Amino acid sequence: MRKQVVMIALSIASLIATQAQEYKIKRANGKLKIDLPSVTIEGYNGNEIIFTSQSKKAEVDPKAEGLETINNSGYRDNSGLGISVVEKGNTIEVNEVTENQDIKILVPKGVIIAWYWNKVTAGAKAIFRNLENEIEIDSYDDSVRLENVTGPLAVRAVYGYVEVVFRSPVKGPVSISALHASIDVSIPVDTKAGIRLTNLHSPIMVSPDLKIELAKRTEELPNYTTIIEGKLNGGGTDFWLTAKFGKIYLRKTK
Amino acid sequence: MSNRLEKYIRDNVEQLDRKQPNLAVLDRVLQEMKSKEQGKRGGSVISLRWAKWAAACLLVAAGGIAVWYFNKPQPATGFATTNIPEKRPAPMPKTEPVEPDVVEIKQDPVATFPKVVVHKVQPKKTIVFAGINDMQSAASRINAVTSASRMKNNGKEVVDALVKVLNNDPNTNVRLAALDGLTRFHKQANVRQKLVASLKKQQDPLVQIDMIGLLTGMRELGILSELEEMVNDENVHRAVKDIAWTSIHQLRTR
Structure with a gap:
């Protein structure tokens, strides 16, 4: 019975594998601007940007052969994945054409990532992994998770939380700003950084293993904001975390 | 026909080749054949039920591959053009x-x-x-x-x-x-003026909140009318309205 189950599982897996769709572009540097609600972006050692749909494949419409889906904004699905991929100079722009697509993008490590999504998404997530170049993020509603990244990093989030796990060497500047949700960041203990943690209405929590040498502040203006400013391991790259209503957690990378 | 052939064989039996190998050689050959047969393992019997399952799985997998092959998108030959207007370059x-x-x-x-x-x-x-x-x-x-x-x-x-x-x-x-x-x-008069003018231009809640905090700390009464507009503007973010309302209160009561 067990063998039968294994064989069936293998068959189903092979079916799923054959259903995955890909779209590739030869590009190992430049900028990739992504305007998609739900996305997973991973760095790898290659020279192609590879887009894969993780959504269930739509039924094939024989009448649609040779045609492209086009949306309100004029974006055309030229990839077959429900997204538009267009080159503009040194930049590749990716935009949503069909709603609710879940796209995975493999990116060569020399490519700069800029991800924007400024619409309500009901719990969508953007995930970034294994990236060694600059990442720029602008999120309205999505939660954002970055794993095994080095920076530089510029993140702005309105409602979604931001989680970042850095690995050495952390490259600055790092600037993360969140309005309503929390910022949870892990950094290696040996990171050399000029730290500034700012929060308007919520606590700031820091790992005792991170020895921040606090700077003396001269408050010339009345200020209702909590500001922690200082040097970590003698100072270095600018490392700014700014929250208004959510907590800030600064941990050491495990 | 066959009777004639049988009769011919009977009549000429002495002339037929009826030679036998030397008995010692024949014994050795028979001994070798016997020992080979003893060393041979019995063959395994594959259940017909198993064979059916395996065949079914192979068929399913083959079907999947066929579906994928006939539905896979054509490889990209270049980047699609779009009717989205080019962004005008930022003024130098x-x-x-x-x-x-x-x-x-x-x-x-x-x-x-x-x-x-x-x-x-x-x-x-x-x-x-x-x-x-x-x-x-x-x-x-x-x-x-x-x-x-x-x-x-x-x-x-x-x-x-x-x-x-x-x-x-x-x-x-x-x-x-x-x-x-x-x-x-912030102590420079022209900076104060420029910050007041800039507050009207800002749309992002994170920047608006920081600017309101700074100008309120500077006791800049020139922003009161702008703050009142913000409080009454439907398009201003709720969090900004709350901060603006608090600032109006602070500036009027000091």
């Missing part, structure tokens, strides 16, 4: 002829963008962030802004440049860095 800052006195600004070697430089222009000593509008990288612009803010001999020129970034840069984190730089000059 007006600059006087630049003399060769160039001060380099620290830049991390992570992105390959034009070198960030501050050009000192004679005789007005106007400092502009040469190339900042051309920088695709938000991190490079943050570096340029923070480096200029920290220069020892900064003055009106740096203020003008920071105000320009505060009003025009597309990235929230870069605008926040510019606002932070301007905080150092």
Whole structure:
């Protein structure tokens, strides 16, 4: 019975594998601007940007052969994945054409990532992994998770939380700003950084293993904001975390 | 016919080849055959039920591969064109002829963008962030802004440049860095004026909240009318309205 189950599982897996769709572009540097609600972006050692749909494949419409889906904004699905991929100079722009697509993008490590999504998404997530170049993020509603990244990093989030796990060497500047949700960041203990943690209405929590040498502040203006400013391991790259209503957690990378 | 053949064989049986091998040789051959048969393992019997399952799985997998093959998108032969209008290039800052006195600004070697430089222009000593509008990288612009803010001999020129970034840069984190730089000059009358004017231009709640906090700390009564407009504006973010309302209260009661 067990063998039968294994064989069936293998068959189903092979079916799923054959259903995955890909779209590739030869590009190992430049900028990739992504305007998609739900996305997973991973760095790898290659020279192609590879887009894969993780959504269930739509039924094939024989009448649609040779045609492209086009949306309100004029974006055309030229990839077959429900997204538009267009080159503009040194930049590749990716935009949503069909709603609710879940796209995975493999990116060569020399490519700069800029991800924007400024619409309500009901719990969508953007995930970034294994990236060694600059990442720029602008999120309205999505939660954002970055794993095994080095920076530089510029993140702005309105409602979604931001989680970042850095690995050495952390490259600055790092600037993360969140309005309503929390910022949870892990950094290696040996990171050399000029730290500034700012929060308007919520606590700031820091790992005792991170020895921040606090700077003396001269408050010339009345200020209702909590500001922690200082040097970590003698100072270095600018490392700014700014929250208004959510907590800030600064941990050491495990 | 066959009777004739049988009769012929019977009549000529003595002439047929009826030679036998030497008995010793025959014995040895028979012994070898017997020992080989003894060493041979019995064959396994494959259940017909198993064979059916295996065949079914193979069929399913083959079907999947066939579906994938006939439905796979055509390989991209190039980038699609789009009817989305090209973004107009950001206006370049007006600059006087630049003399060769160039001060380099620290830049991390992570992105390959034009070198960030501050050009000192004679005789007005106007400092502009040469190339900042051309920088695709938000991190490079943050570096340029923070480096200029920290220069020892900064003055009106740096203020003008920071105000320009505060009003025009597309990235929230870069605008926040510019606002932070301007905080150092809050005692200057022209900075106060420019901050008040800039508050009207800001749309991002994170920048709006920081600006309201700064101007309220500076006890700038000139923003009261703007704050009242914000409180009554449907398009202003709820969190900004709350902060604006608190600031109105603080400015009127002190």
